Amino acid sequence: MTSAAAEAPACTSDEMMTVTASRALRDGSACFVGIGLPSTAANLARRTHAPGLWMIYESGTLGATPSVLPLSIGDGELAETADTVVSVPEVFNYWLQPGRIDTGFLGAAQIDRYGNINTTVIGDYGAPKVRLPGAGGAPEIAANCREVVVIVRQSRRAFVESVDFTTSVGHGSGPGDRERLGLRGAGPTRVITDLGVLEPDPRTRELTLTSVHPGTTVQQVREATGWDLAVSADLRTTPAPDPHELAVLRSLTGRTPPTHDGRQGTR
């Protein structure tokens, strides 16, 4: 108990998740950014290790450099700071579809052991328990970005054996499925949560725990997962956020009104 508490960084689990996600973004790469946690992580990356990160929001703002976190994918500041603003058909047809985007950042209401994502409906489609916003740009982001990073808080409710509705395809039902479907990007390469990092096993494509955040136990992660979670043989501990990352993150979120909500996923 004491040792786990001593290892825990002086930050919240959401901050740990956001910083870890920001580190997944390479400097100079192009990133398709959804609103909420993905946008926070991308903006953090641009202010720390990846000043050349090229952020695209689906509203058509290419190369946006907002000074505060946008509340919607179409905030005025995104347009004002963008290299160019294009129409929505152009974003999807000319930029996303041909594979020009390195990283797609997605949220999820449900994700399964093969990284398939549901943002459409919980329960039966015709008589839903919870009607969610739906697909938005996610299906084609998941299909056409070179890789996909998923950010989602880990719980049994979200990490399910199989999703109620496949809104966006991860690794389908296992090896070879993406190729069979003609999906050209690599699909989800990392799922970053508030407890750790999951990556698809190179052979089985099943999401496997490869890193736990400081102060979190493997048992905690397994308990927050709705399937028998595989654990990598060389499990790592996620490096804690450094003081600079935390300061930048807090300054970013501090400047953003409280209506901001990461739970909406693919916005």
Added chain:
Amino acid sequence: MLVPLDEGVRELVRDGDTVALEGFTHLIPVEAGHEIIRQGIRDLTLVRMTPDVVYDRMIGAGCARKLVFSWGGNPGVGSLHRFRDAVAGGWPAPLEIEEHSHAGMANRYVAGASGLPFAVLRGYTGTDLVGRTPNVKAISCPFTGEELTAVPALNPDVAIVHAQRADRAGNVQMWGITGVQKEAVLASSRALVTVEEVVDELEPVPGQVLLPSRVVTAVSVVPGGARPSYTHGYYVRDNDAYQAWDAISRDRERFAEWLRTEIHGLPPAREGSAAKESA
């Protein structure tokens, strides 16, 4: 060409029409949606990539029979409660839904604007969206045999959009994030545009979209007509209003009261205040 909003809506929007109010976060024609509610127009097939508070209001007011969309939420806040209540609870009327991805909807408008019967894209493959509607189908490339996805053109009866300004001849100019509005207007049989102002001459603006008057059926001057969304160069997004909508829309009675006072301009129907007066 230049008409008051009530007249524009009365002449262009009919019961049973397929109507697309477009505007991607920016320039959402909210006031035109309110006017449709005021006129009690019914059985509409509402089309919109991102149904947000304006469609939540129209659905809650009973204007819609069907919704064609790709993302239905209150951006940055959460769910659309009137939309949810219509889908799950059939209130105030059952709502048929047809859902797509953004890429699919954008391409459907492009096909509609282009006079083509369908559009082709790399999309939907492997998702459960396929099979929920007959409007997503696989198609083989006639040249390579590669399997792709086809979606049919969208050709609404009416497109309604909001823009910064128009000139007296009815040419319309918008800039900032312009979403899919040009395609929606060109895909539709009729187009109603609300604008912040009418000017003598449309000074060019970087990144502008100009809709020539020949594709615009009517223009109505409605300052603030996009609130609580925003009009670049005129006013900013009212984030508090989006937040406030969450509470108003959660409850059927509270929503009905909002409709009564804010849309129909009637005095509050609360028994509370009436009781106090009589006592």
